Amino acid sequence: MLEFDQVSKSYPGGFVALDRVSFKLEKGEMAFLTGHSGAGKSTLLKLISLIERPSVGRVLINDVDLSRIRRPHIPYVRRDVGIIFQNHRLLMNHTVFDNVALPLVIEGFSGKDMVKRVHAALDKVGLLDKVRCLPQTLSGGEQQRVGIARAVVNKPPLLLADEPTGNLDPDLSKDIMRVFEAFNQVGVSVLVATHDLGLVARMKYRTLTLKQGKMINDGLLQYQEDPL
């Protein structure tokens, strides 16, 4: 599903954000991406969502080399990858419904079909009763779940999350993770970037650990051992 092949990324000025990173995420697999801030997690996600391009190496999604995607086609790639952002990135002066419907509107859905899908997505994250609310009136956790509903509403085969539990208390974090697990169980590949190591260890999923741009661990993470 997702493959990094000896990917390096250096920014102008010589800062190396990723150093020869290779890994493969299979279809229907769920994994965590951990590391300190500045370790390269964000850069890795930016390469997948084509916000940045690798300096060296190849990023492949479903065996399609992303370096072959020209600028006008980038939006179509982003439609195939659901992304959940740490700071939610919601349209604050639009209702929850409008926010979740946005990817569908962009793809040309309309009418009953769109409403049905939006309601299904909100139902999965447990926010069906907030459909007419503005995001400001929701709590942080609820806003995050709106972001999740928006990312999954057009049923992307690959789901990325950047610090989805960043500002949430442990109970809410666990709820959010349950939501990801539920998507994973229906065949969606999920990659969650987080520095919440306790949560990662409890969940018992494959964990990719980055340190100063290098991949230092790929496998189950044992809590308390402090692999960093």
Added chain:
Amino acid sequence: MSILFSGRASSGASAHKISLGRRFIMFWVNHVRQALFSLGELWRTPSASILTIGVLGVSLTLPATLHLLVKNVQQVSDSFTQAAEISLFIKDGTDDRQINSLLRILQADNDIARVTHISKQQALDEFADVSGFGAALTYLTDNPLPDVLLVLPKNTSAGSARQLLERLSKERIVEFGKLDIDWLTRLDAIVGLLRQAVLVIAVLLLGAVLLIIGNTIRLSIMSKKDEIEIMKLVGATDAFIQRPFLYSGVWFGVFGGLLAFLIVEAMLWWLQGAIGSVTSLYDSDFRLMAFSITEFFSLMLLAVLLGLTGSYLSVRRHISAIEPTGP
């Protein structure tokens, strides 16, 4: 369309195998919906919208007014067709038979609309009547006035009237011909100058309108930078993002054009009385001409095209420049 996953039916339309006709209807329904949405956006920021529309309307008013001015001046100058009348003075001592045969030839001429013969005697009588020298004229032993043929050309433009004058002056019995056309030529030149001036002013003002709309749209894009980034992150194409802004430009054009039209109409209504009193002093039946339907629609079309172009120029530069910086 999915580039990465060939089997994935991602588009709402293609997923349902909607018929071509229905998709065509949906296309227009979507456009109407987005147009209305943009209208709503203007409504939500009333002060900025009213300012832009006001500037637009006033900018369009000036060229429109000048156009009407030229049109009315032209109407006045067109009513002076008589001015192109040619007077042919007949040589002294020509007998009536020769004059009559020339009269008949000229009447049959294709370039000539009307020929009138004023005989020596008629001329003298008229002169006596008008000049007030009636008594003195009776002392004249013979009539010093020549026969005159008044020729009205079919084509009353200065150039062709002059050509006709040259041709008729060569007639054997014609002493000389006279065409008082200089002042008409001058009037034509002035109207021409006026029209050029209107064109220059119009181009300048329309340029200003483009810049104003472009700038308004740019500000509106900047204020929605976050939204645009989010839309790009969830896979919106530039075309999708720029559509509402283009519609805003169109609406600016529509309202600006209407405003300009209303201002001009109000001005005409205001001036009607004043012009009426002036023209009644000159015994003229001059009537101020307002916009015709075609001119109204041309004004609206121009305004809408300006709005669309202004927003397109702005949108093309600024929307592609906004790129999401990170998840």
